[in-house]
Amino acid sequence: MSAAAEQETVQEKNYLNADHTLRSWLTTTDHKRIAILYLIGVTFFFILGGLSAALIRLELTSPTGWMLSNEMFNKTFSAHGIFMVFFFMIPAIPAVLGNFLLPLMIGARDLAFPRLNLVSWYLYAVGGTLVLIAMMMGGVDAGWTFYTPLSSIYSETQISLTLVGIFLNGFSSIVTGVNFIATIHKMRAPGMTWFRLPLFVWAHYATSLIMILGTPVVAMALLLVVLERSLGVGIYSPELGGDPVLFQHLFWFYSHPAVYIMILPAMGVQSELIACFSKRKIFGYHFVAFSSLAIAVLGFLVWGHHMFISSQSVYLSVIFSLLSFLVAIPSAVKTFNWSVSLYKGSISFQTPMIYALSFIGLFVIGGITGMFLASIRTDIHLTGTYFIVAHFHYVMVGGTVTAFMGGLHFWWPKISGRLYSEFWGRISALLVFVGFNLTFFPQFILGVLGMPRRYHMYGIAPEWLFYNVLSTAGSTVLGLGFFLPMIYLTHSYFKGRKSTQNPWNAKGLEWEKAASPPITVNFTEKILVTEDAYNYDAISDAAQALRTMEKRGQLAVVDDEDAWWDENSEDKS
Amino acid sequence: MNFWNNPLWPEAASKDAAAHDKLFFTITGLSVFFTVLVCVLVTVLAVKYRRGTKADRTNPIDHSTKLEVLWTGVPLILALGTFVWSARLFVENRDMDRDAMDVFVVGKQWMWHLQHMDGTRENNELHLPVGQPVKMTMISQDVIHAMYLPAFRAQYHVVPGRYTELQFTPTKPGSYRMLCAMHCGTHHSEMVGWVHVMEADEFAEWKEANGDKNRPKAGSVIEAGKMVFEDKNCGSCHTGENNVKGPSLYGIMGEQRSLANGQTVAVDNDYLRLSIIDPTSQIVEGYDKTMPSYSSLTEEDILALNAYVKSLGNAGDLVPFERPGAPVPPTATAPDSSTDTANRTASPSTTQTEDEIQ
Structure with a gap:
């Protein structure tokens, strides 16, 4: 604390108040401001995606539907998938937290190509706007996977416009990927060697590789759908001499690695959180770092596991199954390393840590249920059912969104310069954990029972009702868990107590060397890195906690919000 | 509605289902074991080393190649074992029985057309004799569908422009759901029906009583x-x-x-x-x-x-x-x-x- 206190010269000018005009925000090349622009964008789409999810859950509380028509239901789940996957999940961690933190973590002034960074946000914004226009013109009903020939010939909805929107958005992530890779290679501060990089940076490096190598393929595949729809070029439709299964190969060649675009940055966040809140170095740093790369590489070789029953050759399926089992191993390695990192730590349970611990639990379930799907024989029974839905929500929401929330809370004092209510933070983190499990665990059972995904009505099997009602009930809790942070974080941005430079006593250049919020050029001094990442000292942290307890006459650390604030806020009134 | 009739497990009514379920339960066992292992590990460590406890924190370790090899190796071996088991079942399942009873399936938005070799036609319903291996030859008239028979643990896509096959042997008389499990447009969730598995003599009776009226003039x-x-x-x-x-x-x-x-x-x-x-x-x-x-x-x-x-x-x-x-x-x-x-x-x-x- 004392070392940090010396640097606590309050920066009057920071990146937030450097300029106040709308124009200054829309033409900014500051990576931190662009991150804020992205934060606004992904929050907007998260709300839209969440509302459509709420509609789906409400509708499924009756086996025969009670509110939506078939068509509306199909459009609703398609909108949910498109908003959440392409416009929330893929950009959420890399473009918000990654954008904000990469330069800060490696001791750079900005990303390698600041203007390109702004271009990437505009591509995202224009793509998103096109998709919104398409939704207002009637929406799409082919699901976020756009399987042909349903999407290319048979659907009469706004598919072309939507695909063009997604195409542009894809370029936004390619551009971000290029920018990150160049930055990580060329802009590290003196002394910041590869193996001193925070694991968050490693994870983003692996993610960027996938963005660059995978996204062009899906962009092309989707563009070909547009060509087939508008010009009748026979690519996918057998009536035009095309091959409908070709689309699945091209789509999953990107979209399976895209799952890793979504989860790898989350794993990066996870490493930072675990290290800070257990005041320990991440166990097996090299293994965690290289497992990110292993996932990125192997992730490109498993797309065929989406197609075990698509008429793909039996032997091809067997090979894809083997590779899919292998890709699970690096994730297991990471999980074990995080768990063991707690050993001999000094663990505190603040909001980000609650998210980090729920991440471990949910990600284990999400990852391990992937075994049922990598295994070809069991996949036959489960693919296309709610088991799939539950599995990827455990990975994508239980993993990625949980980590995003954890990361957002962790770096919020850095981003906004303010402290949020720790009480409400913990409440909402617990609500998310409980609500999430209640929503999605019943869906595993539904899948095993044979309920296909994307079913509007299930009058043929009324016994599925119970689990659907359970799931809907859970989703209200989950919804509340996500709604609260929007309120208290927004509130804290305007009214919250000012944060010190390093309220968590965290390691890392962004905490130790940059103000909260950082100034436009990030650092006031030249950065020279002399130590490894996560050089935490659990022993002295624990000793300090004991001293505090003795001073206050407590038997255990009581996370007294006011006391914590008094220690950490600027205006000690 | 039978709100309190909540099965945890689907009926198993084909020769393949038992083998599938055995594999499924084995993977479930492994999953539960590892999930519990990690959760207990995390909980114990988090409680023991929570801030403010007087636990011994001296000599912490940052890495251990032995541990890394252990938790890479054990999951790897288990994964490979599961893979071999599962792949063998799959290859067997996809090795088509040439002598099976043929059923022709045409999927279209949004119904199933089924035809027996003798010409008997059915829509969204299929009558089969128990114990008789069945091979479906399937094609779609429009978009991709999936023939999904949960009680038989059988599923395969029905694709336009190419034939796909699906085989199973029903082992228990009864009525089982026949679903489309690939999103196929507006009325996707209504592309459902039943497979009625009957004793051989009942099946013959059904053919006698109902089969003919569904049969086209051409015969077989x-x-x-x-x-x-x-x-x-x-x-x-x-x-x-x-x-x-x-x-x-x-x-x-x-x-x-x-x-x-x-x-x-x-x-x-x-x-x-x-x-x-x-x-x-x-x-x-x-x-x-x-x-x-x-x-x-x-x-x-x-x-x-x-x-x-x-x-x-x-x-x-x-x-x-x-x-x-x-x-x-x-x-x-x-x-x-x-x-x-x-x-x-x-x-x-x-x-x-x-x-x-x-």
Whole structure:
């Protein structure tokens, strides 16, 4: 604390108040401001995606539907998938937290190509706007996977416009990927060697590789759908001499690695959180770092596991199954390393840590249920059912969104310069954990029972009702868990107590060397890195906690919000 | 609604289901074990080393190659074991039983058309005798569907433009759900029906009582195919032997054909179908592109034509078989030993075809 206190010269000018005009925000090349622009964008789409999810859950509380028509239901789940996957999940961690933190973590002034960074946000914004226009013109009903020939010939909805929107958005992530890779290679501060990089940076490096190598393929595949729809070029439709299964190969060649675009940055966040809140170095740093790369590489070789029953050759399926089992191993390695990192730590349970611990639990379930799907024989029974839905929500929401929330809370004092209510933070983190499990665990059972995904009505099997009602009930809790942070974080941005430079006593250049919020050029001094990442000292942290307890006459650390604030806020009134 | 009838496990009603369930429960066991292991580990460590406890924190370790090898190796071995088990079941499952009872399936937005070999047609319903292996030959008329039979643990996509197959052996009489599990448009969730598995005698009774009224005039699928064959006048070019206009269709199922573009393809349902709707794409070596496209034929017609051609004998069938109503099939023995009339003599050997042309 004392070392940090010396640097606590309050920066009057920071990146937030450097300029106040709308124009200054829309033409900014500051990576931190662009991150804020992205934060606004992904929050907007998260709300839209969440509302459509709420509609789906409400509708499924009756086996025969009670509110939506078939068509509306199909459009609703398609909108949910498109908003959440392409416009929330893929950009959420890399473009918000990654954008904000990469330069800060490696001791750079900005990303390698600041203007390109702004271009990437505009591509995202224009793509998103096109998709919104398409939704207002009637929406799409082919699901976020756009399987042909349903999407290319048979659907009469706004598919072309939507695909063009997604195409542009894809370029936004390619551009971000290029920018990150160049930055990580060329802009590290003196002394910041590869193996001193925070694991968050490693994870983003692996993610960027996938963005660059995978996204062009899906962009092309989707563009070909547009060509087939508008010009009748026979690519996918057998009536035009095309091959409908070709689309699945091209789509999953990107979209399976895209799952890793979504989860790898989350794993990066996870490493930072675990290290800070257990005041320990991440166990097996090299293994965690290289497992990110292993996932990125192997992730490109498993797309065929989406197609075990698509008429793909039996032997091809067997090979894809083997590779899919292998890709699970690096994730297991990471999980074990995080768990063991707690050993001999000094663990505190603040909001980000609650998210980090729920991440471990949910990600284990999400990852391990992937075994049922990598295994070809069991996949036959489960693919296309709610088991799939539950599995990827455990990975994508239980993993990625949980980590995003954890990361957002962790770096919020850095981003906004303010402290949020720790009480409400913990409440909402617990609500998310409980609500999430209640929503999605019943869906595993539904899948095993044979309920296909994307079913509007299930009058043929009324016994599925119970689990659907359970799931809907859970989703209200989950919804509340996500709604609260929007309120208290927004509130804290305007009214919250000012944060010190390093309220968590965290390691890392962004905490130790940059103000909260950082100034436009990030650092006031030249950065020279002399130590490894996560050089935490659990022993002295624990000793300090004991001293505090003795001073206050407590038997255990009581996370007294006011006391914590008094220690950490600027205006000690 | 039976709100309190909440099964945790679906009915198992096929020969395959038991083997599948065993594998499923094994993976479930492993999953529960590892999930509990990690959760307990995290909870214990988090409680023991929480801030403010007087636990011993001296000599912490940052890495251990032994541990890394352990938790890479053990999951790896378990994963590989599961893989081998699962892949073997899968390969067995996809190895089609040639003697199984044929059922033809045409999926379309938003219903299932099913047809038995004897011509009996059903929509969104399928009656089957218990214990009889069944092989579905499936194709879609429009978008991709998936034939999903949860109680049989059987599922496969039904794709436009190509045939797919699905086999299972029902083992328990009863009614089981038949679902479409691939999003296929507006009424996707209504593309559902039932498979009724019956004792053999009940099945015969059902056929007796209901089967006939669903049967088309043409009779069996093969007879229907023959009718299409005659209706479209296919016989004017495709006679019993190769001639200038077209290759013979006798005894070609399973044969390797040399194409004009230099490729060699095996004659199967997909080859026949493509040759009907897009003949010029797969011209047999030595022939001209004279055949027009018959893409106006329905998928049912094409399935029937395929069945008819198949009834004309498989490549390598030594003994010709006879079927009332079908043309007298050719012999597949050496042509010079044939005593049949010239235009009914098959010349199944590709080399001979080439000789003749040259």
